[in-house]
Amino acid sequence: MTQTSVEHASFTIERVFKAPPERVFRAFADSAAHDRWFVKADNWPVAEYRRDFRVGGREGGRFSQDGKTFYFNETVYLDIVENRRIISAYTMAKDERPISASIATVELVPEASGTRIIFTEQAAFLDGLDQVDYRRSGWEQLIGFLAAELGEKAEAA
Numbered sequence: 001m002t003q004t005s006v007e008h009a010s011f012t013i014e015r016v017f018k019a020p021p022e023r024v025f026r027a028f029a030d031s032a033a034h035d036r037w038f039v040k041a042d043n044w045p046v047a048e049y050r051r052d053f054r055v056g057g058r059e060g061g062r063f064s065q066d067g068k069t070f071y072f073n074e075t076v077y078l079d080i081v082e083n084r085r086i087i088s089a090y091t092m093a094k095d096e097r098p099i100s101a102s103i104a105t106v107e108l109v110p111e112a113s114g115t116r117i118i119f120t121e122q123a124a125f126l127d128g129l130d131q132v133d134y135r136r137s138g139w140e141q142l143i144g145f146l147a148a149e150l151g152e153k154a155e156a157a
Contacts, residue, residue, distance in 0.1 A: 009132035010122040015143055019150045020107040021115045025083045026094050028106065030051055037149035039144060055080050059088075070095055084108055099129035119143065126156065 017024055027033045031051060039049055039061065047070065049061040055083055059075040075090035086106040092099050102123040109116040119139060125131055 004127055007094075007125040007128075007132070008123070009125065010120065011132060011136045011139075012118060012120045013136070013143060014116060014118050015116055015147070016111060016116050017147065018114045018152050019148055020113065021083045022106050022148075023109055023150065024115045024117060025086075027146055028086055029082075033149055037145040053080070054075065059090075072096065078103075088136055094129055097129065098126055100125050102134070117143065124148075 027037060031053070034051070034053075035049075039046060045064060047062040047064060047068070051057075051059040055077055055079050059073070059077070060150065061073050062070050063073075064070045072093040073090060074093075075088050077086070077088050079085060079087040085108065087103070089101075089103050091101045100123050102121050105118075105120045107116075107118040107120075109118065121135065123132065123135060125135075132150070
């Protein structure tokens, strides 16, 4: 019998962008923009990817750095409030073995002439195959890619 474990964890990342909420939201909602900063920015080869950005819509992909180990992502959008909030639930797997299940919330809060982005993830990391530090680091990198997509540098809140 295989040893099993679950580590429950959550984290929040806040950054401030000069771009208004409408522009930041568009970077999530527009498929071409999302593809640039979220799907392809870290140069991992994409084996497959699909996306339906709407409440109840699904997103999923299969990625591999070396062509041997594949990571799978399956996402469902639970709530979308244009220019203000995106809530999704997603699972990650490594070579078809589940490694985590999460709920992620992106809040876009107007601040001066820009936007404070508040990203919160609540996750169950499975069997020691993923860790909160890895996930947080991954999202910090993605938010950096989002900043580049917006033509700016994300400032720590």
